[in-house]
Amino acid sequence: MPSQGTIGDRVRGLRLNRRMSQAQLAGPDLSDSYVSLIESGKRTPTPVVARLLAERLGCTTEFLLHGIEPRQRIDTELGLRHAELELQHGDPAVAADRYSEIVKAADEENAMLTAQARFGRARALEAQGRLGQAVEAFERLRREAAAHPERLADLPITIALSRCYQRAGDRLRARDLASKALEQAERMSILQGELAVELACALVEAHGEQRGSSPELAYVKRVLDIAGLSDVMDRSGEVRALWKASSAAAAGEDSALAVRLADDAINAGRDCRVALQLARAAMRWARLEWTPTAEAERLASDAARTFASAGRDQERGEALIALSRVMLRAGEPERAGDLAGEALGLLGGGSVAAEAHLVRATVAVMREADPADHLTAARIVLEGTAGQPYGADRATAKCWRELGDLFGRTGDRSQQTAAYRKALEAAGVRSIMAGLTVDTAIAR
Template identity: 40%
Template sequence: MRDLRLTRRMSQAQLAGHDLSDSYISLIESGKRTPTPAVLKLLAERLGCTPEYLSEGIEPEQRAHVEVRARHCELALLGGDAAGALEGFDDVIAADDNPELTLRARWGRAAALERLGRTGEAIAEFEELRELAERDAGRTSWLPSVISLTRCYHAVGDLGQAVALGERALGRLTGLGLTSGSDLAEVARVLLLAYLDRGDTPRAQTLVQHMPDDTDVAGDYRRASEKALEEGALGDAIYLADQALEAASARSRSTARARLQVAGARALIRGDEADNLRALDLLTAAEPELSGDEATACVIESARALIRLGRLDEAVATVRDTLEGMPRQSFDVVMAQAQLVLAQAHLAQSGREAALTVLRATAAQLERLPANRLTASLSRELGDLFDAAGDGANATAAYRRALESVGLRPTRRMTQAFVEH
């Protein structure tokens, strides 16, 4: 405020005007008083700046530029440009005095130093970050700094420190009930290496028996966060909640990609042998990322591709395994799709009677599903398969059901046209 006032050649009395006293202005400039938001706004108007500039020393637009710069540095680090990231983080630290942004940039700087192999400097940075976290444990977790230090001390050969810090982090994570996730995996990895380097094989083997299980990473982090919150460890609770969000987001991205792969495979299955081989690769990659009906639908599409490729025994085995894993007491759209693919595979094997047995059971079960476009599509496919098996009566009935499912009352001519089409 003083710098701006002098730049504008204003006295303290001129800045105070009729609303404030020049002595109050003097107290503010000497750091002995903090103006209220209303006074801050008034002073900013007279000095021709924003209240944010007076309170933080940087304009909002400049702050936004610095925040974007920080994110670009993080992207550079992830992309392997540690040197560029380090330079950028230094610029961010020099340009901004916002504590949160500065802390974020300091973390990035420490990580960049580690990536560049300047491990001693990285250790110094991470140790300062650990001290900050331990002084403010109510808001900040020491876990990430200790995990990073465990890795760095191992890298420089200080096995005693690596083991001590690693065991501390491992004890805290497991004490919160964490059984999965990148934090536990990294601590366990470095501890294993440190134990082996020290010749402590029994401890290493014991740790191997308790390897992380990444079946529900997001849920595991969330439960650990809840436990930390119950303990009053807010810093750990916040950190673990952020890790839960990141894990859930990563899972969401993987699922979205897998869904796209399944959709792409469905388009390719209609093509030639090369297309079907590509479809099978996409479906194989997608299946582990999916669950429930989506995973089952993925397997069904794999069976369709196998049929097109002439690998009929594999197709039949694939669908039968899928059907055996479904609850027997309930019949739904996914089960109907599986049964229709099984019938198609039987027909391709010249197993007409086996196909008809499956088709007739499916027809009876489809009657119990609500009429909509999806069941219309299934009835249409059912009719095509009955027709291919030489059962014209059931084919016609299936086509009629398809028309009725979309709200049409079929005439004989409409049904015949549908069959011919």
């Protein structure tokens, strides 16, 4: 059976296979000129007309509209859902492979499903830290969304691009894209749901160093105020049980049930995903130096509680560091030191662990005690971050600079100079986008 890429191609191919004229296909209900317009792609048949044409051409309406038979379509839908579950709850590398397989199988016979699979693959690349490839994929998708809005929504792509550019160190482009996404969200009054929370995270990352009011940060505040932070119920066991049941149903040729179970699995994990994203936005908001102390303390505490309820020790440690910074601002060094010590028991390493040592060193200086042990520990941790994933350089550079400031306060000029040199090295531009051509008119 012909399966050309457009509805018009399929109508014409089937008609010619059946040796029908346009007038014969039109019958008493349609005009032959209308059939001609459909075949040339100048008209899209309504659902009623599509059913009528499908009956006369001896095919299913599904095939006529989408180029694939119902079973093939439902199998593709199931593949998309299982790839999404792999991305959210499994291995992003496996998810990327599954999305790629769907793209190869679907090709252009169903442009919408193919576009969804390509978007999923781009997200899987981002989750693996392959930012150059992710940006390239997202940029292509954004161009396609501009040309074919019926296939792809531009807003989630723009948010993802802002997030990737921020991690890659291109803060100007990240800020421009986040602002573009905000314009779209405000036109549609999107203030709740997963997209709103993802946008809030992107905005506070890209615009967080602005002082004073701005539309971007006002949006973040509204999202946080409307949603509120809460504890998370761990439903990972339920997600995996439903995922396993969906796979079993698929193996038993019950594709419709498999899709339903996969949807249930995805939805079971949604509340946790949104709550964790909200906690991340709140934690970043609490870190802003101009956030009122009481508000920053509340948000950082709530974020730490959310991460604790989800069993996310690393992120709970990060929230405790954010809270310890707030306590330093509030003039409570004892509590700041205790929080930093608690965080060290949760953190595996990296710039956040270095921050914990820097907070404790700052507390020691405020108490007029010797901070040498804490400063040495911070330096050792930072030296161990060499070769870390892209996107962490800026945080590392800030820690090296703070370490240099603290060495300066203790009078150790040689260590101060060495730390500042390391800060400059960490902040240097790295060529992760080498070879990538970006259409700035689209990106911005």
